[in-house]
Amino acid sequence: MKILGFLLVLLSSYGLLGQISVDVANYSVEKLVKDVLINSNCAETANYTSATGTTEGLNGIGYFEANGSDFPYEEGIVLSTGQAKFAEGPNDDIHDAGSKEWVGDADLKAITGSDILFNASYIQFDFVPHTNHISFNFLFASEEYQENFQCTFGDVFAFILTDSNGVSTNLAIIPNSKLPVSVTTIRPGVEGECVGRNLPYFDKINGDDSAISFHGQTTSLTAESPVVPGDSYTIKLVIADNRDSQVDSAVFLEAGSFNLGYDLGEDRTVANGNPACITETIALDATVGGVVDYKWYKDNVEIIGWSGISKVDVVDSGEYRVELVFSESCVASGTLSAEFIPAPVIVQAPDPLVFCDVDGSAGEIVNLTVNDESILGGQDSVIYGVTYYLSSEDAAAFENAIENPEAFELKNASETIYARISSGNSCYEITPFEVKLLGLDFQSELQEEYILCVDAIGKTIDPLPLLNTGLSIADYEFTWYKESISPENEIVGATDASYSANEEGAYIINLKNRELGCSFSLSTQVVTSHQPNVFEVAFVSDPFTDNNTIDIIAEGDGTYLYSVDDANFSSENRFENLTAGEHTAYVTDIYNCSTLSEEFVVVDFPRFFTPNGDGVNDVWSIVGFPQIEDADVSIYNQYGMLLHQLNGNIGWDGTFNGKIAPSSDYWFRVDYTKDGERKEFKSHFSLKR
Incomplete structure (x- = not known):
């Protein structure tokens, strides 16, 4: 028992290490700023102020430690719209501490344009940077990630940086945008309610064993801004409930991440x-x-040769870093990656492009990128690219590139295009070429769509669709492509006016008029039509009914038509009033690729028979007897005497004990099984002599 007790204590201790711990009593605002957030002597800080829900006995500001949990930050500051202590996991409750008596923050409202705010917590301080760049890491968490709150409700926070001129900027924004971070701007989405937004920056919905007690959280993000060395700044780190005082949110600031580094500029x-x-x-x-x-x-x-120098010239590729030593306890740094590449060359001047105006509209959509290959001339396409412009000035300035050169609208009979080869906004070469548009009286037999017939397992069924332009090889050169016009998509050997397609997809044919030298393209689509992989006849009616009814069932990747015997095909798969005896069901697709058939028998009985030896109606039997499951047929006279029992499909010849039965009405009973249930049918027929 002592051993068991020790194990329980040990396991309990490990359980406690799964969540963060929050201290709201032993850290002043100055200590949180100087010793936790900044922890550096590279900035002079002063004028520390804060506000939270102290009037309601709540403290939304605290120091946290990861406490052995999987929380991304080992330690830091937490600012909450509720009780900061409640940030400790696990996530087994919904926190919404604070009432409307705990007010919001005017600065936060102004910079975010939010509605009425409540339950604001903030830390504010002044600082004078020694360097030209600041940054720090943060993570946002909220109870509003539960249910569909994320679609409409969004508590707000901001890191308001104010310079010496009184100009304020919010640093708590989504990367590469101006959107403030909130539940509504970074969310996983709710099916049927709202779509996800900025998903790369959403981390997870927290489970019952999470390190913090909030329902969801973002990834670690970075707030950053350029600053002027030696100038005075004020920063306010503030969070509040938006629109109501319910459901808490918090922002976590990573300890020591307030980096006063140096920005050497954009990586090259x-x-x-x-x-x-x-x-x-x-x-x-x-x-x-x-x-x-x-x-x-x-x-x-x-x-070593650059030691003590503030300005250097870089001529080799590499990762460069500078350390700015202000004192033994204040060293700032900055980095820049540099890559040096050979200047691009135009290996071959591009040929003029001549296109045909095939519809007389004095305008065509043409592909300028056919000149990419000749301009690149084997240079690495990962490093170098070709862009196209309408002026040499735009090409040189790397501005106003033609947005879609694969589908450029050529309106004039002649146009000069300027091609630039470069690695982005780097060293470059420019070459012009002419694009001409020639009028052409043109008609083609190529259809917009063709059907490729395939069986149930996808194997093609002959004949293959013939994509036929109807043009003469004496007038045109033909090159066929699959999906798009590019060297890798060219169909090898397909240089005729027609092509037999054995795959679905888009097909493009590039035509060059031999007389005029102009080129243009036509396109068509090949779609597949499948045979059904399920084809069966299902009886809707019971045997011996007055309205014999079946459903033809066809399932597969296609749209199907149905027929019985010689009837016309239709989309209706139910057939009624079928006569007794043998029939054939047919199914085909809407394109009549192929027709499948299946024979079936409608079960019924003759209403009379004439056993007179003339070979017509000499025997009475159940029509379609083999189709009846486990059938027993008994025949009686009008007095209920059993005269005969059918054996298989062998009928009754109208005799009893070797004697001829008289003309009269006779009764019969059929016992059979349908859908696992034993059923009975009774009726009568006439014997005529």
């Missing part, structure tokens, strides 16, 4: 669209007042 890389050419020099300037030493590194190796 192929991926960034602005690499440097090998003939260029990248000038890096880290000049800041108050620096006592500069240390430069390339790929983490110090460049």
Whole structure:
């Protein structure tokens, strides 16, 4: 028992390590700012203020530790619209501490344009940066990620940076946008209610064992801004409930992430669209007042020759870093990635492009990118690209490129196009070429759509659809493509006026008029029609009814038509008033690719028979007897005497004990099984002599 008790205590201790811990009593605002958030001497801070729900006995500001949990930050500051202590996991309750008596924040309302705010918590302080860039990491969490609240309700927060001129900016925005971070701007979405938004920045919906007690949370995000070294700034970190005081939210700030680094500028890389050419020099300037030493590194190796220099020239590819030493306890840094590439060359001047005006409209949609290959001439397409412009000035400025050169609307008889080869906004070459539009009297037999017939397992059924232009090979050159016009999509050997397609999809034929030299393209679509993979006849009516009814069932990837015997095909699959005896059911697709058939028998009985030896109606039997499951047929006279029992499909010849039965009405009973249930049918027929 002692061992068991020890294990329980141990397991309980491990359970406690699964959630963060929050301290709201032992950290002043100054301590939270200087020792937790910044933890650096690279900025002078002062004038620490805060506000939270103290009038209601609530504290929405605290220090947190990960406490061995999987929370992304080891420690930091939490600002909540409720009790900060309630941020501790697990997520086993919905928190909405605070009433409308706990007011909002005017600065937050102004910068976010929000509605009436409640339950605001904020920290504010002044700082003077030594460098030109600040950043810090944060994560937003909220109870409003439950149910469909995320579609309409969004508590708000902001990191309001105000410069010495009184100009304020919100740093709590979604990357590459101006949208503020909130439940409604970063959300997974609710089916039937609202779609997800900015999903890469949403982390997860929290379970019962989560590190924090909020229903959902974002990924770690970065707030950042350029600053002017030596200027004075105020930053306000504030959060509030929006529109009502219910359901809490919180923002977590990572300890030590308030980085006062140095921005050397945008990376100069192929991926960034602005690499440097090998003939260029990248000038890096880290000049800041108050620096006592500069240390430069390339790929983490110090460049001794640059020691103490604030301005350097970079001519080689690599990852560069500078450390600005203000004092032993204040060292700021900045990085820049540089890639140097050879200057592109135009290997072959592009040929003029001549297109045909096939409809007399004095305008055609043409593909300019057919010249890509000749302009690139084997240069790496991962590094270099070709863009097209209507003026040499735009091409040189890398502005106003033709947005869709694959479908350029050529309106004039002649147009000069300027092609630029470059790696984004880097060193480049420009070459012009002419694009001409010639009038052509043209008609083609190519249809908009063709049908490829396939069986139930997808195997093609002959004949294949013939995509036929109806044009003469003496007048045109033909090149067929699948899906799009590109070298890799060219159909090898397809150079005739027609093509037999064995796959579904889009087909494009490029035609060149031999007399005029102009080119244009036509397109068509090949769609498949499948045979049904299920084809059967189902009886709707019971045997021996006055209205014999069947359904023809066909299932598969197609649309089907139905027929019985020689009737015309229709979309109706139910057939009524069928006569007794043998029939044939047919199914085909709407394109008449192929027809499948199945024979069936309608069960019934003759109302009379004439056993007179003339070979016509000499025997009475059940029509379709083999189709009846487990059938027993008994025949009686008018007095209920059993005269005969049918054996299989062998009928009654009108005799009893070797004697001829008289003309009269006779009764019969059929016992049979249908759908697992035993059934009985009784009726009568006439014997005529």
